[in-house]
Amino acid sequence: MPKRVTISDVAELAGVHKATVSRALNELTSHQVNTTTARKIQRAAIQLGYIPNIVARSLRTSLSMTVGVIVPDLTNPLFPPIIRGIENYLTARGYTALLANTDGQDRHEELAFESLLARRVDGFILATGHSQHPLLVDAYHRNIRVVMLNRGSLQVPYPLVTGDDADGIAAAVDHLAELGHTDILHLAGPQDFSTSHTRAEAFRSACSARGLRPRMTVASALNVNAGEQSTDAFLRSGKPLPTAIVASNDLLALGALRSLRHHGLDCPSDVSVVGYNDMPFAEDFSPPLTTVRVPHLDLGSEAARLLMEAISTEHQIPLTVTLPVSLIVRDSTAPPRDR
Amino acid sequence: MPKRVTISDVAELAGVHKATVSRALNELTSHQVNTTTARKIQRAAIQLGYIPNIVARSLRTSLSMTVGVIVPDLTNPLFPPIIRGIENYLTARGYTALLANTDGQDRHEELAFESLLARRVDGFILATGHSQHPLLVDAYHRNIRVVMLNRGSLQVPYPLVTGDDADGIAAAVDHLAELGHTDILHLAGPQDFSTSHTRAEAFRSACSARGLRPRMTVASALNVNAGEQSTDAFLRSGKPLPTAIVASNDLLALGALRSLRHHGLDCPSDVSVVGYNDMPFAEDFSPPLTTVRVPHLDLGSEAARLLMEAISTEHQIPLTVTLPVSLIVRDSTAPPRDR
């Protein structure tokens, strides 16, 4: 590496002290310095190709201008838009995101947390929240800034950003009810995820509000395979076939779609399916998936906004932001066939 | 924030000098310190919950243990697995990735580059390479470590990791030829992307090697809309309908699928379609997409490996690593119907 140019080099070329350079180049203090010298410094900086060393600044200010973003798996299509939303907000403010995946393993999460802490991130956005989490409790007591995304914590009053799950599920059930469905199955996710739990609860109350009997089966994970296996098991169980399925997310819905296909059942004529999230390319599935659209980009930027607030505030205010969702009707739902 | 525990705190508790603590806690120097004192230090560190300050270490060693990863758009399903591959490799070695998106805009790329440089990343993985790029030339002269991913640079001898494009396209053409297709259209990407260009060339030579006349249409971008529009335009042009389309990537193939559907044409009975990349959920499209699988995870980890090598080496060796690809046959390809 060629020797990097530092603030002292700029100072020397501009014929001023390095403290003056520091002041001139910083937005917040540049007013303290004479316009003429400031310009001189600017020129010198550009001439030398000076790039400030944020590492050194961080050490001095104990502000790293980075935040840690922890997700279960980047490969889950849910997360890329969320992360883009986070980034959009952060980069506009000079912040950068440090990304880590946990693959749902607590051990990975601890490791990621520690590694990011070692890098002195100014705060975290956590999109991995289980309902209970010693890590979080510990973080809270250490006064670490955290914003939860999608899944909240029950133990610790960190701010939370989510879509309106209750409303989304209600819209799905309404839609099916209007089509004439009366026998609807909820393909739920693991109940220790707060979103899965919330949606299952929402399903129950939406059904009972409409005089429908809620039926439910629980998948072992939030992915396509689990959805397929769970639906397979249900279909093989001999229980009466529902005319519609409301899945707790699109991946599970996709699994249900695969399972129905393998069992020679047609969607939507035999069974309607509704997903949740409106993941990218949901409209290209076979059939195009009716689903609840969640504003993932907004979820991300809102979480970033809350975190920035938390960082710049002395006392954290536990705040829950609920963003509106909307039902996107495509071809996987239709009126039930008479049987 | 509660005052962070530093190396001095540990030193005090352990009753040694902080330099000794530093030596004891560093893998590479821990052998220099007496086993007994080392243990004493370990205990003190754990007792205090000491977390090393990588920021301070970076300042001292001018090694930040971070690398910048620049992609066009995280939301493109191509990239998440690549990034996971990168991360898997990096985290195992104590490194972390700093992620930035460019949305294909040179200005964004410059900004990202500068911001990451300010954070003193030890190197870059670039998955955005246009064929020419002043930024890269500049970086090369500044002796900055870079590994290119997917798309190479023609101007500067940075290492490159790609899938075997020529082989993949040849496999697609072979597959179609074996099914009996003789009139194949290549739905190409913008020709200033090196991958698009390589694949177009590969298509031409694969066709001529089999005595087929290559036909080609070029999309304006590498996304679904561009693919759809391009196919629309082709279908409306009145040119004779090919019996098969080989797209330069899955997104374009998806656009072609949408366009065919809108024109009342069935895939595969009217037109077969082959994609490229085997993006997640390609098997769930309507119809499930025949496509060329690229080992994205490996692409990422290989790039990370090369970068680690480049960082620890004095002189960079320009190396191109080509990973094997494989054709995945699904339902979007079938023998041509007699017309």
Next chain:
DNA sequence: GTGAAAGCGCTAACAT
């Protein structure tokens, strides 16, 4: 094997 001292590049009192 361990301690002392210097310094990475920057910012923030304090002084002028």
Next chain:
DNA sequence: ATGTTAGCGCTTTCAC
């Protein structure tokens, strides 16, 4: 408005 000084937390000579 600018210069001086100290120090963020760590690693790394150099002594002992």
